[in-house]
Amino acid sequence: MTTTTPHPLVTEARRLADGLLAPSAQRVDQNGVPASHIEAVRRSGLLGVSAPGEYGGAGAPDPVAREVAEILAGACCSTWFVQTQHHTPVRLLAKAEPGLPARERLLRPLATGELLAGIAYAHVRAFPRVPVRATAERGGLRFDGTVPWYTGWGLNDVMLLAGVTEADEVVFAVTDAREQPGLRPSPPMRLAALTAARTVSLVLDGLRVPEDSVVLRTPREEFARVDVPRSANTSPAVFGVASAALDLLGDTADEQEAARSLRGRLDEVRTRAYALADRPVPRGRVEERLAMRTRAYDLMRAATTAAVVAGGGRATSLDSPAQRLAREGMFLLVQGQTAPVRQAHLAALASFRTADGNGAPSPSRACAG
Ligand SMILES: Cc1cc2nc3c(=O)[nH]c(=O)nc-3n(C[C@H](O)[C@H](O)[C@H](O)COP(=O)(O)OP(=O)(O)OC[C@H]3O[C@@H](n4cnc5c(N)ncnc54)[C@H](O)[C@@H]3O)c2cc1C
Incomplete structure (x- = not known):
């Protein structure tokens, strides 16, 4: 009989799930994901599961990341959902050109859990509807429109925001996940499930993002070619x-x-x-x-x-x-x-x-x- 030792992050996920997430899941479901849960996730190293080793991540293969996700979701789906957003910007930055300013500034703190990221990009899939328009302006971009769903508001530090340009390019950029000129959150949504994950919608009204915060520009058709099979x-x-x-x-x-x-x-x-x-x-x-x-x-x-x-x-x-x-x-x-x-x-x-x-x-x- 062959036995395989679990990856250390699988063991860590199991420890977090059994010791904290599962025992408090009912309470969290009713009262919201507490900052202390996010703190525990940050400390666990799980936020860097798929991040490259040279940036402080674990560089673990996808089966490990999937097993970790199964364990966390089974223990407390709300906490899993808040932290799962983080892995999209990590993967996108890891694939970006070395030297890209956003990669060099953000990948390490995201991989180590110093920063937690959310995402605001599902609306790009609504094309030809364009809920969020990105426009080049003064050495950067401005974003206008409404992000219908943004999870982890008040828990995460930065967000990966996507918009579509007049030339049908999808642009991904990172900005602070806080109210700021041009960015206004709705009150947290009350939902039949996962109210605990603190989901809001965001009104963008001339939100400025500097060029050095852009992570990716890609033709919308190219985005869809990769996104459709993956999703x-x-x-x-x-x-x-x-x-x-x-x-x-x-x-x-x-x-x-x-x-x-x-x-x-x-x-x-x-x-x-x-x-x-x-x-x-x-x-x-x-x-x-x-x-x-x-x-x-x-x-x-x-x-x-x-x-x-x-x-x-x-x-x-x-x-x-x-x-x-x-x-x-x-x-x-x-x-x-x-x-x-x-x-x-x-x-x-x-x-x-x-x-x-x-x-x-x-x-x-x-x-x-
Ligand atoms: C609680 C919650 C939290 C979320 N948090 C985030 C987040 O943090 N970040 C993020 O980016 N996304 C988030 N989402 C969005 C999510 O991942 C999905 O993209 C979303 O649930 C799809 O639903 P929708 O109603 O917005 O999509 P819609 O855009 O209304 O529909 C989904 C797809 O179906 C198609 N469609 C819809 N209606 C019809 C129809 N009548 N006929 C044919 N096709 C149709 C649309 O074209 C679209 O491609 C969240 C969703 C929920 C429910």
Whole structure:
């Protein structure tokens, strides 16, 4: 039998999850992610999991980053979500040209956790709608429009902000995550899930960002060519939440049978989804990625439903982890949703089969009677 020692950051994630995140997840869900949780995440080294070693990161391979994400999301989805934003700017800066001022100034403090970053870029996917316009102005850029979603407000230090120029270029730049001339946050949103992650919208009205804070300029079509396959991948958080829900099932034979059956299928989908995620993006395979993402959603829904059903009426109490995981699962259904993801998921739901094997009615049956 071969045994493999877990990566130190996987061990660290497990320690943080078991010692802090999971025991306080119910409280955090109701009261918000506290600054002390973010402090613990900063100190853990997990913010540098994918950052290059020469900038103070761990340079760990993607399977390690995914396992860490599963552990954190299963323990406290709100804390996972706040910190997961950080990894996008880290990866973008790591891929930028050495010598780029933003890279040299920010990559090390981001990799070591001295700075925590959020992101404001999902709106770029709404093209040809342009919620945020970037315009060249006086040796820098100005941003105008509305960022619909920005998570971690008041917890993170800097944000990676994206806008689209008149020439249909996507520009990513870093700015301080605080109210400033040209940037005004909404009050924190009250949501059915992850209110704790402190999500706001941002009104941008001539926000100035200097040229040396620009991280990337890329034609919008080139952005989409990479973004579409990548956003079709399954988030490790889906497996983390599903697994945490199955852990709630008890010792009775029927609970054990539900847990065993769902865990087996989750493992299979997880293996296939991660194999696809490891394929170079130019190889696309968007349909396969979307099919795995949809299957993972189905299994996560089944897993969180099983935890609620097994828990009975008590599962609906705000003290119950089962209802929290079910709501977190609902959030994951729309997190990172793009038009192809939405379309594939709705198409799969249209032919959804019930437990007795019945699928969607044929058009003739649907019209009958
Ligand atoms: C709680 C929360 C926090 C978030 N935090 C962040 C954050 O910090 N940073 C960030 O960048 N993003 C964040 N997001 C955005 C998120 O990742 C997704 O991009 C977002 O949930 C997609 O939803 P939307 O309603 O904004 O997208 P929409 O743009 O309305 O829709 C998603 C996609 O579906 C397509 N679509 C929508 N309606 C239709 C239709 N009727 N017919 C055909 N196609 C359609 C759109 O074109 C789009 O591509 C957050 C979302 C939530 C819910």
